[in-house]
Amino acid sequence: MKGTNIGEFEELVLLTTAALVNEAYSVAICDELEKHTGRQAKLGVVHAVLNRLEEKGLVKSKLGEATNVRGGKRKRYYTVTSAGKAALIRAKEVRDQLWSIIPEMVLKRT
Amino acid sequence: MKRHKILAPPKWAQRVLEWYCRPELAEDLQGDLNEYFYRNCETKGVRWAKLNYIVDVFKFVRIYTIRKPEFINFLIHWLMLGSYIKTSGRSMMRNKLFSFINIVGLAISMSVGLLMIAFLSDLLSYDKFHVNHNRIYRVCDTYQNLDQKPIRLASTSVKAGLRIQEDKTGIDEMVLMRNGFGGDARSGNQVVPVGGLWASESFFKVFTFPLLQGNAATALREPYSIVLTEKTAKKIFGDANALGQTILFDTTAYAVTGVMKDIPALSHMHFEMLVSFSTFELPTHHAAHDMKWEHVWSNYVYVVLPEGSDPEALQRRLDKISAEENAALAHTKIKLWLQPMNNIVLGEDLSNQIGPTMVAAVPWVIGILSFVVILSACFNYTNLSIARSLRRSREVGIRKVIGALKIHVLGQFIAEALIISLLALVIAFGIFLLLRPQFMSIAPELANIVRLDLSPRIIAYFLLLAVAVGISAGFLPALFFSRINAVYVLKQTAGVKIFRNVSLRKALIVMQYVFSLAFIAATIIGYRQYRHFLTFDLGFKTENILNIKLGKNNADLLAKELKELPEITNLSRSLMITSVGSYYGENVKYTDPLDSALVYYNSIDEQYLPIHGHRLLAGRNFTAKAPDAEETEIIINEQVMKRFNIGGNNPAKAVGDFITFHGKKLQIIGVLKDFHYGKVDSEISPVCFRYYTGGKGRNGYINAGISTTDLPATMDKIEKAWKKIDPVHPMEAVFYDDQIEKAYSEFSAMIKIIGFLSFLAISIASMGLLGMVVFTTETRLREVSIRKVLGATEGHLIYLLSRGFLLLLAVSALIALPATYYLFDQVFLSDIVHRAPIGISELLLSIAVVMGVALLMIGSQTLRVARSNPADVLKNE
Incomplete structure (x- = not known):
């Protein structure tokens, strides 16, 4: 079913959004992603992904309160919807299943 | 606060983002970019942060961020159109003076624009009827004798x-043509003078001239074949079938092998008939030197290159041919080069053109000037609309309160400007129709080149012009109105603060006046130069001399007839007319056989010098000789003497010496004072006079000195005398002074056009100024009244009201005059030899004219206001 399948980076963004709970807005998500993955997360890419996730109904957004730190512009906060949660759980399940069928010796570090 | 301001991201980049980004995404995106920007400022420096911001703005141009065109806006514009038209109409009726100034100004300037469009479109559609027009090239020549200036020619040998014909690789088709075929065509009892070209058989393969009768492939193959245009065929044969008929030129019979459709008006070559080139190639039809490499004066070669081929390849071959042939010449270098046919009419000014052409600079100059005139009318509109913003700002305020967006207001005012410019177009079209014949009659050359006919395409261009004018005139006011802050306008009853943009309006007025002043100064300077040419002392006299072209008539017979008229005081004969731009030249040598120079000449009889008042410095005039006498004598001018240092540059000693003229040794019998053989805009060159012996083909002119009080009657008598000798051809007789005037007709045409445009520019600028003065004085009416009540004098008030405008005019004069002076002194007139000095008086005169009109406008209006009764004004409060 198209819409619930998510790509790797989408999954990462979605996870970060979930992790940041009430503080998830684009710049914070970028920073968080960089911190955890060590990869540079470009704002443009993250912004586009968030936009796509919102279109798919996996996140929803609302504008926050105005502050004077961003030139007076409000932040757009993202929260994961129940569809988003379902997608995350499903992705995790798929992985867990695959992990469980790998014989232990194959991935043993040598 | 200050620090914060310095640290803001670049303003224009923010604008760009706002402009393209969807409104619902814009805010947080701006915020994000701001956050990064401030972060970058801290870590990487302000400059890097700014750069990054700009890059990011452009990186965010993506499908999902771009604003979709809002169809609802189009819908609203459409629904509101009725309202726009209604309010525009009301506003136009309310301000009749302003509407009049706007519409008339735009109409006048647009009529010039229409003329320009028709003119340019004619020039650009020349020769486009040829199927291969993009692939046809003409082979032209550069002819250079010794180290004289090279002459660029359209003709070749x-x-x-x-x-070129020997090896046709890289050429699809080529045609060889020669001009100068003509004479009296006889068929039965019909005698019609016609002229045309010799053309080789592939003529119809190169050019697209459809044949009505005959076979295009073979019509010009055999000698003595002739192809007539439809019109010529009708002239000679009437309605009878022309094909297969015989035409006699003198005693030679030619067979009509084809009748072609008439040549379209916009063709760079025109002829009445074509004769097969194989006729010319027969030994009886040309002289040996006609076939020589250096005889480059009257033949034309056109080639069609294959699709997509590079003309450079052919050029290399032409270079090789030139090099091979030049090897045999001692003093002359001839280079062949290719000219695309599309560049012929509107291109380089070559000598020996096959038909009339236009110097490419002319449409440019006229085009730019008319553009300036149109711009000036647009300025009027912009100025007056913004000045009147006070009256309409409340309307805009209410529209905005009700819910109009910026874009709606913008649309409204653009629509209003469009309505006005379309109204103006209707008037402009009427003026265009009136102006067209005037324009065509400015110079005879113009009527030969362009037709200015209307076509649906041209009408479409006209509409396009009106739309472009409307948008460019209305854009600034529309932008201004759309920015009006509704709350502010409605609250502030006086609305004085809206009266901004004063500097813009001042700048526009100054620009208008700079152009007007420059135009009129240019006209006056040009006119002075023209008068200078006409009244220039040529070194001989031209008054009351009638030059009659002999054609093929017997000069003695005509002279005998003319001598019987009492009004004709004396008669002389000459090969050509000097000082009007024609030249006959031959090589002349003195003692050194290797040193030759091109010397211009005229052949004259013994009466010529006295009639024209030429002055001999030494020696004597020719004496009458029998027509078949051997040529032994020559008269030279000072330049020839100086060129060869004859007799130590002493005229008296030079007389009696010999020079070799075109291979003939001739004795110098007289030395003439220098005179202008060429036009006055070139230097005096070496010239000599030979004795006129008539001779075949070159019959020349009869110069008749005339003394009469009743010119038309005299001309009638001369005409009758001519008819006795030659009933077929019309007489071509022109007064010498008129001929000289005609020689500078391009100059006078240009002055007329620029003069006309400058008249328009001044009218438009003055109308605009009038509008501004009326507006300013009216808004200050109450102020003036109060000042008056408090004791200000009329003079003081006039000074007060006109001070600002006078300052603007002074600034314009300070910009315009030095610029015009520099342009004419250094650029336009710099290579004219005998130029009239540009006097301060011309420039002052131009100021006086423009300022006079402007002062009249300002003075009348300010006076009216200053004289108004303060009681009347103030009681209305």
């Missing part, structure tokens, strides 16, 4: 054509 027969030899060059034949050499």
Whole structure:
């Protein structure tokens, strides 16, 4: 079913959004992603992904309160919807299943 | 606060983002970019942060961020159109003076624009009826004798054509033509003078001239074949079938092998008939030197290159041919080069053109000037609309309160400007129709080149012009109105603060006046130069001399008839007319056989010098000789003497010496004072006079000194005398002074056009100024009244009201005059030899004219206001 399948980076963004709970807005998500993955997360890419996730109904957004730190512009906060949660759980399940069928010796570090 | 301001991201980049980004995404995106920007400022420096911001703005141009065109806006514009038209109409009726100034100004300037469009479109559609027009090239020549200035020619030699024909690789088709075929065509009792070209058989393969009768492939193959245009065929044969008929030229019979459709008006070559080139190639029909490589004067070669081929390849071959042929010449270098046919009419000014052409600079100059005039009318609109913003700002305020967006207001005012410019177009079209014949009659050359006919395409261009004018005139006011802050306008009853943009309006007025002043100064300077040429002392006299072209008539017979008229005081004969731009030249040598120079000449009889008042410095005039006498004598001018240092540059000693003229040794019998053989805009060159012996083909002119009080009657008598000798051809007789005037007709045409445009520019600028003065004085009416009540004098008030405008005019004069002076002194007139000095008086005169009109406007209006009764004004409060 198209819409619930998510790509790797989408999954990462979605996870970060979930992790940041009430503080998830684009710049914070970028920073968080960089911190955890060590990869540079470009704002443009993250912004586009968030936009796509919102279109798919996996996140929803609302504008926050105005502050004077961003030139007076409000932040757009993202929260994961129940569809988003379902997608995350499903992705995790798929992985867990695959992990469980790998014989232990194959991935043993040598 | 200050620090914060310095640290803001670039303003224009923010604008760009706002402009393209969807409104619902814009805010947080701006915020994000701001956050990064401030972060970058801290870590990487302000400059890097700014750069990054700009890059990011452009990186965010993505499908999902771009604003979709809002169809609802189009819908609203459509629904509101009725309202726009209604309010525009009301506003136009309310301000009749302003509407009048706007519409009339735009109409006048647009009529010039229409003329320009028709003119340019004619020039650009020349020769486009040829199927191969993009692939046709003409082979032209550069002819250079010793180290004289090279002459660029449109013509070439027969030899060059034949050499190209030898090897036709890289050429699809080529045609060789020669001009100068003509004479009286006889068929039965019908005698019609016609002229045309010799053309080789592939003529119809190169050019697209459809044949009505005959076979295009073979019509010009056999000698003595002739192809007539439809019109010529009708002239000679009436309605009878022309094909297969015989035409006699003198005693030679030609067979009509084809009748072609008439040549379209916009063709760079025109002829009445074509004769097969194979006729010319028969030994009886040309002289040996006609076929020589250096005889480059009257032949034309056109080639069609294959689709997509590079003309450079052919050029290399032409270079090779030139090099090979030049090897045999001692003093002359001839280079062949290719000219695309599309560049012929509107291109380089070459000598020996096959038909009339236009110097490319002319449409440019006229085009730019008319553009300036149109711009000036647009300025009026912009100025007056913004000045009147006070009256309409409340309307805009209410529209905005009700819910109009910026874009709606913008649309409204653009629509209003469009309505006005379309109204103006209707008037402009009427003026265009009136102006067209005037324009065509400015110079005879113009009527030969362009037709200015209307076509649906041209009408479409006209509409396009009106739309473009409307948008460019209305854009600034529309932008201004759309920015009006509704709350502010409605609250502030006086609305004085809206009266901004004063500097913009001042700048526009100054620009208008700079152009007007420059135009009129240019006209006056040009006119002075023209008068200078006409009244220039040529070194001989031209008054009351009638030059009659002999054609093929017997000069003695005509002279005998003319001598019987009492009004004709004396008669002389000459090969050509000097000082009007024609030249006959031959090589002349003195003692050194290697040193030759091109010397211009005229052949004259013994009466010529006295009639024209030429002055001999030494020696004597020719004496009458029998027509078949051997040529032994020559008269030279000072330049020839100086060129060869004859007799130590002493005229008296030079007389009696010999020079070799075109291979003939001739004795110098007289030395003339220098005179202008060429036009006045070139230097005096070496010239000599030979004795006129008539001779075949070159019959020349009869110069008749006339003394009469009743010119038309005299001309009638001369005409009758001519008819006795030659009933077929019309007489071509022109007064010498008129001929000289005609020689500078391009100059006078240009002055007339620029003069006309400057008149328009001044009218438009003055109308605009009038509008501004009326507006300013009216808004200050109450102020003036109060000042008056408090004791200000009329003079003081006039000074007060006109001070600002006078300052603007002074600034314009300070900009315009030095610029015009510099342009004419250094650029336009710099290579004219005998130029009239640009006097301060011309420039002052131009100021006086423009300022006079402007002062009249300002003075009348300010006076009216200053004289108004303060009681009347103030009681209305």
